[in-house]
Amino acid sequence: MSVWVIADQRNGALRKPAFEALSEGRRLAGELGTNMEAVIVGHNVEGLCNEIASYGAEKVYLIDHELLATYNPLAYARAIGDLVKEKQPQIVLMGGTMTGRDLMPRIAARVGAGLAPDCIKLEIVDGKLKATRPAIAGKVRVEIGYKSDIQMAILRPNVFEKLEPDSSKSAEVEKVPFEPTDLDTKQKLVEFISKETGRPELTEAEVIVSGGRGMKAPENFAIIEELADLLGAAVGASRAAVDAGWRPQSDQVGQTGKTVSPNLYIAVGISGAIQHLAGMSSSKFIVAVNKDPDAPIFNVADFGVVGDLFKVVPLLNEEVKKIKAQEG
């Protein structure tokens, strides 16, 4: 009755939410007094087993096949789901990457197990998993209990603490054979269109700088991007800025965009509609810059600046540059 973590990799690299899931899996296994074991799926990914071991996995199930080189929901769910059915771990965790959110429901359906998504807290109560998650876009918190023997959960990125890896640790690697079926060929990832900006992914970023309607024009986002790059931050946007066509869809934070939980969220020219607050109010610190002193964003801001963003942000950028130069 071990704790399992499905370690999400892309292009042969483990993803940040996978480390968070491994760390939380290690913690839960310790509490249950059982093993933490990991599953890795892909092609030519055996090299990642050592890295997984450094997070405390005692065993790694390696499912390596050409057909699994890129994400295939049918094949991934069958490969992992059938292994779960055979080995019967008590808990199965995965980080909430787009793959995790897509794949875990399929696995849960295949196995016939309870699944809680977007979890922000996991506990063991009476020997069983209990999950806490936000619902209705963060407006309410729900505690989920399980009735199934296998208990599955998807972890919200950026919430669970990542352990320091210990490279002296090692794990037993079990190679799991994968036999392709006709079913697997019903779907194929034929192309990846990269939209890399060089900045961190919104859902995984420690710091986010977001702009809203107050930015007035797409070219004005240059000052937001400059601040983001100075802080190593991701760039976000309110729905107003996305609907106006100033920013891409993928940047939208809020109820019909992404839900984010960074350490610091800087809202620039964003009034703070309830739908936007829903997507970002679980940030640890919130800074708001807005010229309207009555903007609702100030009700959730740890630090609010009432002022003209076109004066405040460039000045802020200059000050940050000065400090960085001093620190060399």
Added chain:
Amino acid sequence: MKVVVFCKSVPDTETRVKLKDNRLDKSEIKYILNPYDEYAVEEAVRMKEAGKVDEVIAISMGPERAREALRSALAIGADRGILVKDDALDGSDTYVTAKVLVKALEKDGVDYGMLLFGQQAIDGDTWHVPGQVAEMLGLPQTGSIIKLEVDPDAGKAVANRLVEGGEEVHEMSLPCVVTCRKGLNEPRYPSLPNIMKAKRKPIQDYSIADLDLSPEEVGKAGSFTEVLSYSLPPKKEAGKKVEGEPEEVVQALVKFLKDEIKVI
């Protein structure tokens, strides 16, 4: 080709959540068709208008108010509705929901080429049901799509899915499952005549008995997960607010970012 669009009745995005006796207080909530489902309905209706689809069926599981969500889908242009409604369904988790919807599809007997969902319902926010339905039916699935090209004659669909750092382009054979999100299309506002017309379009009701399901297999009894409690998230207190000359406020902000958050 026939397509089925899955619809859910959800609280309006303006809703302020209140609790009563450890449950959601639903007394003042206004319900709408889940906004993500609107993208799915719109996409299906556009396929029909393009001559690729000859029937769009909207299906929902939920209480009586789900009929209004179906009417909204019919007003956008869906042809007929299916409503699975039964008191025994109360407390169903996503696994049971998926199981019931699959049963309803079987009962209807529609020979579908594609099942369209919203990426998520804005109340549960689970993103579960599409993948669970797809797995139960052994169908390919592309979630969170922003582009879709369907060729019913060739039995193929190509969908672009928004992921971290870019788009995955998936090719699928039909029938398949897609989940729709913002960026796929711009859902229309139904015209008044179409809203009136929607009232005359047929909606087939099913109870769980109609689907050969027993009360033990659905609702709380049949679910693998249950909601133990609801709580309101910790209220975020407003912190410092500074006003004044840009130079001064920026100095204060820099001090906050440097000393308290330590990001600089």
